[in-house]
Amino acid sequence: MKKLLILRPEPGLSDSCERAQAIGLDVVRCPLFEVEPVQWDAPDPARYDALLLTSANAIRHGGGQLATLRSLPVHAVGEATASGARDAGFDVTTVGERDIVELLARIPPEARLLHLAGENYRDVQDQRIERRIVYRSKEIAEPELPPLAGLVVAVHSPRAGRRLSELAGARSETAIAAISQAAAQACGGGWERVEASDAPNDTSLLALAAMLCHTSPLE
Numbered sequence: 001m002k003k004l005l006i007l008r009p010e011p012g013l014s015d016s017c018e019r020a021q022a023i024g025l026d027v028v029r030c031p032l033f034e035v036e037p038v039q040w041d042a043p044d045p046a047r048y049d050a051l052l053l054t055s056a057n058a059i060r061h062g063g064g065q066l067a068t069l070r071s072l073p074v075h076a077v078g079e080a081t082a083s084g085a086r087d088a089g090f091d092v093t094t095v096g097e098r099d100i101v102e103l104l105a106r107i108p109p110e111a112r113l114l115h116l117a118g119e120n121y122r123d124v125q126d127q128r129i130e131r132r133i134v135y136r137s138k139e140i141a142e143p144e145l146p147p148l149a150g151l152v153v154a155v156h157s158p159r160a161g162r163r164l165s166e167l168a169g170a171r172s173e174t175a176i177a178a179i180s181q182a183a184a185q186a187c188g189g190g191w192e193r194v195e196a197s198d199a200p201n202d203t204s205l206l207a208l209a210a211m212l213c214h215t216s217p218l219e
Contacts, residue, residue, distance in 0.1 A: 001026065002175070002213045005146065007164060008156040009033045009137060011060070012202075015080075016154065020206050025213055030145050032163045033137040037061040038119065040134050042068045048114040050075055050093070050107070052129060054100050056084035058116035061135035072114070077103050078201055099180075099200055100124050120159055139163065149173040152212045154205055161186030177209035 005028045006016050017027045035057050042065035051069060053059065054077040059066065066088060075094040076082040082095045096103030104126055107113070113128045115121070119136035137159070145167050155161045155178040165188040168174070175193040178184035184196040195212065197204040 002150055002152050003028050004177075004209050004213055005030060005148070005151045005153045007032045007153065007160050009035050012056075012156070016156075016202055016206065019202060020154075020209070023206065023210055025206075025210055028146055028151065030143055031140060032143050032160055032167075033139055035061060035118075035135055035137050037063060037135050038133050040065060040132050042066070043114065043130075043132070045069050045072050045114075047112065048072055048130070049111045050113055051085075051090070052100075052103075052107075052113040052115040053077065053081050053085055054103075054115070054121070055118060056081045057118060057135050057137075059084040059088050059090075062116060063134075065134075069114070075103055075107055075113070080202070097199065097201075104128075143167070151175075152177055152209055154209050155179065155183050155187060156202075156205065158182045158186035161188075175212045175215075177205060177212050179205045 003026045004020055009031045013031050020027045051072045051074045053074055070089050073093040074085045074090045076085055076092055077096045077100055082092045085092050094106055100122055111128055115129050115131040116134050117131050119133050148168055150173055152175045155176055161183045171190050173192055176187050176191050178196045180200045181196045184194050195208055197208045
């Protein structure tokens, strides 16, 4: 069985490692980014009908300003984001299963939305949305990337795929399990195999990674 290399930053790194180990995978950790808060000012909640959350990092790193927005209901992408919002005292009314586009399609067209986002947010053009940047994922200058030959690499975002491609040397004996087609494409070429998960979430990605870890190069 091949080992699985996980690149995402903490605390998601530990979450993914625990899930991977629970399904019997041998995990190697090497975060390519670290998440840090950004100074921001919370606007008047009366200007909005709801909060839009696309990552649990907005809750983890939003700080004391979040308290002023707790009266707003939350539309969240993914159960992990929704769970973080509930734990912080927010009322979650909608949970999207795939991505921000799928979630927005389920929100009333007249809703005024405040998106608490990361610096590298997906730029979806929607007149309902106003954004505040509350965190950033900063590149680790010299990550301790192990030799990649014989590994399966879990890629959780297009940005991680691009960074991996920049750092990787020989890659023809390395398989990629990507969370989306965009993340798969960002990894570039030359890999033994590149596959995208059926759904853009950690559970689906790790199921794909498990399949690749148990597959020989000729299959």
